[in-house]
Amino acid sequence: MEFFNSAPGKNITFMRPPYFIIRGFIGIPNVKYYYVFLFFVYILSVLGNTAVMAVIYLDHNLRTPKYIAVFNLAFVDLFGSSALVPKVLDIFLFNNNIIPYNDCLTFLFFCYTCLSMQSFNLVALAYDRLVAIIYPLHYQVKVTNRFMLSLIASFWLFAIIAVMISVGLITRLSICKSVVINSYFCDHGQIYRLACNDNFPNDVVSFLYPVLIFWLPLVFILLSYLYIGYTLAKVATVEEGSKAFKTCIAHLLSVVVYYTPLLITFTLMEKIHPNNRIINLSLTSVVPPMLNPIIYVLQTQEIKLSVKKLLKIHVRSKVTNRKSVIA
Template identity: 45%
Template sequence: MSSDSASFSSNISIVHPEYFFITGLSGTEYSNYYYIFLFFLYIVAVIRNFIVLLIIALERSLHSPKYIAVFNLALADIGEMNALVPNMIKMFLFESQYISYNACMVNMFFVHFFTTMQSFTLVVMSYDRFVAICLPLRYHAIVNNTVISVVFLVLWAFNVFVLLVVVGMITRLSICKSNVILSYYCDHGPVYRLACNDNSLNSFLGKLSTALYLVAPLIIIFLSYVGVFLALSKITTWEGRLKALKTCVAHLLLAGSFFVPIFSIYIASIMNSLTPNARVLSTSLSYVLPPTLNPILYVLNTAEIKQLIKKIIKNRSTKTVHVAS
């Protein structure tokens, strides 16, 4: 290990390792096939989400608050997959599991940044559904393109600030217990636990981040749907209720695919019922699967997108007939 010039106090210098070693799935037979599977999901996710970005950007009829949120989600999905999977492939398929200290901090920032933006985006989408169903007459006054764009700009800026603080506080730690990270990327928890000096502030920031990015969003989404279901109960016909509920199904599937696996792993970790390999396997899937499924669950299952795709196919068929004749 090499000692940095910075000082934790007048008498104690901060020690940073030159490199970290990331374990991944250690000692697991055929683990390379799993990483190839993740790479396949990465390709699928990037292509699907890029198509979503392209459709929303080019089709003016989709320039609405709902699809600004969908655009933001696709952007966060692509960002997370690019921050996570290529580095995993490099480390584990090509046996390059050492990562420099500075590269580790950068990796930690971007993986957490894009994952937490997914969480915030799901909250904004739930608010959009809440206003659309509970306050339909005031929807365009409360939720419009300007408002939703400003909300996302604030969320991106807020997220940058918070994660710069969280990751920056890692640099005040002397990492001298070990340089081995029991994870598949530079995860915040496994890194700060390697410190020899006081890491209580980092532990607090980790718990605060969990509350801010997971617990609070889930509570807000739950409360928004309590309001939605109360509003639906006032609709007199079952047809009207089902029609209104249908607009929420895709978002509920998105929220479930994102929050349920993460919370299940978090609870299992608290109860110490996960082995290191089981944690790596479960968390990597919980990070990679939602970006792969989101375009199908939400966009391609949405009436406007289906109609647009049918319109494009119909126009192409018409042009083909004209050329042939």
């Protein structure tokens, strides 16, 4: 095929391949068990996040800034899992690893947008906890439903623009080195390195994107909790501090689940095998959406009470219907 045969240089003919070949999990022993794991993780993600969204929507007491952010996190987790996992299973489990060029860029856009919004949602929840604990008397003024909706909308806009820039820069590349992508999805970094023309802008974006999307949010989250801890240590008793931190447990667990695989991968990038890196990054994409609804249901008192209340109403309605049928 002609796009494999072009010599790189200033005068190369622009070449856009008709397709890419995804080969991320090739050579990994017993990888089919991992696909089964992905399938069950996806089912749990769909059920869990749908349940959290339904509970928040049905219970008017949960129409607060915090739960607007939790609702959006559940939506992003559901949307992101649905954009990624079925396609990954189709590619690797059913050997449909040839993906058309435009479909690949669309796949990249949705995956990157959802990964970005997962990180930004954690920032929104961190800000909510920061104000609620440090400025409890001003919380209802500083963090309103309108403010939280505006903040989340801003994050969506920023994520979409950032990813669209990444996708747009790929379309200017002449792909002539190969069409094989050694990742589990259409990864920007893997694609732009296949180009024969100048890919410096893509290199810059590849450096800036993790900084803006992952590391700066993580720094903000860590600093917010350091400030919370410092402030509580000065003005609160041990019991008051413990009670305040209990309201942060669900968020802290979500932060740990989301960022730990990323930190391991990027810290030990040169030391870990490429296959382990691919699996580690794929776990970052699929495990948090599964665990987040479990974390928030088990660790958040308001959601637990809401679930119990909704179940009681459901049971009562069933009993009432049975009685009416008997009568």
